Amino acid sequence: MGPHKLPLGIFPPIGSDSLLPSFGAGCLRLQEELAQHMTYDIGGECPVDDVFAQKLTLKGCEPLPRRRCHPKSPSGYKEPTPFPDNLWSTPPDSSIIWEPYTCKNYKCLIDRKNKPGSYDCKDCFELEGREKNRWLYDNGGLDYAIDQVLGTKPKGTIIISSYI
Structure with missing residues (x-):
């Protein structure tokens, strides 16, 4: 793959005699x-x-x-806790490959709500705070309540987690 030479030479609007x-x-x-x-x-x-x-x-x-x-694959991977025990419990650290991330465990993600700086989701991993109430009810908008999401698949087949 390389540049394609224009048959009439330089084309003034692009200032070149070839196209990539x-x-x-x-x-x-x-x-x-x-x-x-x-x-x-x-x-x-x-x-x-x-x-x-x-x-x-x-x-x-x-x-x-x-x-x-x-x-x-994550080393020491454990199957997710079945519903309803998996709601509002922090997953094991072995459920994720942490290498590409700044945080290397869930505790770091939970604690970043207390650190300076701005993140898209500063307190998303603090499951006893704002995040817990955020997903319990259908607000009539684009968000779905957890019960609606879980009702779409057989019990125990959906993993509930936050995007890192």
Whole structure:
């Protein structure tokens, strides 16, 4: 993939004599980074490089080439607690791969409500506070009550958690 030369030379509105394809063209100038992103064992576990992949995307290399590896699984994963015991209880730390995140456990996420700075969801993990009442009732808007969501699937098959 490379630039396409225009048959009549320089086209004044774009100030160029060639066009780059819009799909994946940003990756052409990021060859070293792209090679690093694509270095992995085929069929093995993908490296945890979410931040690096996001940087490539932000630099214009989008979409990223598809990799032939599977995502890392959390070590010591435990099945979620069945309903209704899973409501308003913090999941075990082993339920998530914490490597790409600043916080490395749920306690850190819960405690960030007391720290300076702004987050999209500063107190979302403090399940005894505002978050608990937020999802109990249908407010008539775009939000759904938990009972409505749970009623869409068989008991014990929905995991209730917050997005990190």
